[in-house]
Amino acid sequence: xxxxEALGVGLREKLKDxxxxxxxxxxxxxxxxxxxxHIEGTITAELRWKFTQRNGTKLRIAKxxxxxxxxxxxxxxxxxxxxxxxxxxxxxxxxxQFFEAYFEGFECLKTKEDYFDLAMHYFEHAATMNVRYVExxxxxxxxxxRGISWNVMMDGFREASKQAEEELNVxxxxxxxxxxxxxxxxxxxxxxxxxxxxxIIVGIGLDSNEMDRPPTLFEEVFSLARRDGFKLTMHCxxxxxNTHEHIRQAACxxxxxxxxxxxxxxxxxxxxxxIDLILKQDVGMTIxxxxxxxxxxxxxxxxxxxxxxxxxxxxxINSDDPAYMEDCWILHNFLLVKHLCGFDDKDVIVxxxxxxxxxxxxxxxxxxxxxxxxxxxxxxxxxx
Ligand code: ADE
Ligand code: ZN
Numbered sequence: 001x002x003x004x005e006a007l008g009v010g011l012r013e014k015l016k017d018x019x020x021x022x023x024x025x026x027x028x029x030x031x032x033x034x035x036x037x038h039i040e041g042t043i044t045a046e047l048r049w050k051f052t053q054r055n056g057t058k059l060r061i062a063k064x065x066x067x068x069x070x071x072x073x074x075x076x077x078x079x080x081x082x083x084x085x086x087x088x089x090x091x092x093x094x095x096x097q098f099f100e101a102y103f104e105g106f107e108c109l110k111t112k113e114d115y116f117d118l119a120m121h122y123f124e125h126a127a128t129m130n131v132r133y134v135e136x137x138x139x140x141x142x143x144x145x146r147g148i149s150w151n152v153m154m155d156g157f158r159e160a161s162k163q164a165e166e167e168l169n170v171x172x173x174x175x176x177x178x179x180x181x182x183x184x185x186x187x188x189x190x191x192x193x194x195x196x197x198x199x200i201i202v203g204i205g206l207d208s209n210e211m212d213r214p215p216t217l218f219e220e221v222f223s224l225a226r227r228d229g230f231k232l233t234m235h236c237x238x239x240x241x242n243t244h245e246h247i248r249q250a251a252c253x254x255x256x257x258x259x260x261x262x263x264x265x266x267x268x269x270x271x272x273x274x275i276d277l278i279l280k281q282d283v284g285m286t287i288x289x290x291x292x293x294x295x296x297x298x299x300x301x302x303x304x305x306x307x308x309x310x311x312x313x314x315x316x317i318n319s320d321d322p323a324y325m326e327d328c329w330i331l332h333n334f335l336l337v338k339h340l341c342g343f344d345d346k347d348v349i350v351x352x353x354x355x356x357x358x359x360x361x362x363x364x365x366x367x368x369x370x371x372x373x374x375x376x377x378x379x380x381x382x383x384x
Pocket of ligand 2: 036038207235263320
């Protein structure tokens with residue numbers, strides 16, 4: 001479908017306001033697990049400004065753009081960068097613009113304190129939406145290539161994870177994503193360099209621009225990671241080139257038998273054989289509805305998500321890159337999917353439990369959250 005049919009920024013803002021106006025207390029209170037959020041996708045204008053002020057560095061929105069001199073200028077520049085179909089020709093252009101903005105955002109991160117504050121900023125948002133456990137993506141290559149040391153990154157993340165568990169009741173683990181548009185050698189180098197930090201790393205993922213970079217290219221490093229005991233996932237972005245073949249490889253080829261989860265993979269809804277395969281392989285999927293508003297028509301999106309759900313695939317609901325998506329976090333994504341798919345609160349329970357079940361948390365953590373979900377349901381819908 002043409003990108004011109006997707007919702008522009010103004011309509012997405014209005015949709016967000018309308019969804020929040022309904023004041024859905026059940027969606028807010030249901031205990032949640034988030035499995036697809038990029039920590040670098042949570043760098044808001046306010047955080048960029050704070051970090052650059054603190055570090056005495058210059059802030060630009062594009063590589064060769066002008067230096068921005070106030071928070072208002074940063075906010076205005078980020079607003080302009082938000083993907084808007086009315087300003088773009090096609091999905092390829094939209095993808096390119098998203099990644100340009102996203103990777104420029106990394107530049108403001110310099111110190112351990114920056115990494116700590118970034119992660120705490122996410123955890124604080126998550127806590128207000130009753131997230132109890134999260135597996136967070138980060139892209140180490142986007143930091144090491146700027147001269148940031150592993151210790152700076154990982155010590156900041158580790159301290160934030162510890163504090164969030166103690167003070168906010170949010171448990172967490174980290175998923176190291178390789179940038180698929182960089183070389184497989186770079187992925188392997190980063191894999192080996194990350195091993196000293198594996199106490200907080202639960203899984204390995206693959207993200208960034210999918211063009212000409214199929215899952216099987218990364219077979220060697222993913223097979224090694226599985227042998228070493230990591231869980232595996234990969235992005236199969238919506239509407240990307242050869243997406244059906246990429247989903248097939250992710251579901252049953254990579255690392256000998258396919259991955260443990262697939263990130264996005266929404267186009268599987270168009271092919272019954274892929275739906276059957278995902279079911280047979282029992283692969284969970286992380287769905288991020290708000291991010292698809294930029295690629296899919298509003299009317300087609302709900303039925304596609306519904307089709308995966310109705311088939312019995314374990315889909316979970318997630319936020320992806322909130323700073324680039326109208327400041328929409330996991331709660332907004334739950335509200336959107338209820339609205340688009342006609343889900344009721346029983347469906348919300350299924351989605352919340354799916355996320356727990358396909359997570360890589362320890363079984364005692366899973367059990368506690370599953371029980372808490374039932375308690376909240378009983379509070380809203382007492383059986384008597
Ligand atoms: N990195 C951050 N967000 C991403 C997305 N939506 N797809 C692929 N890579 C990403
Ligand atoms: Zn993603």
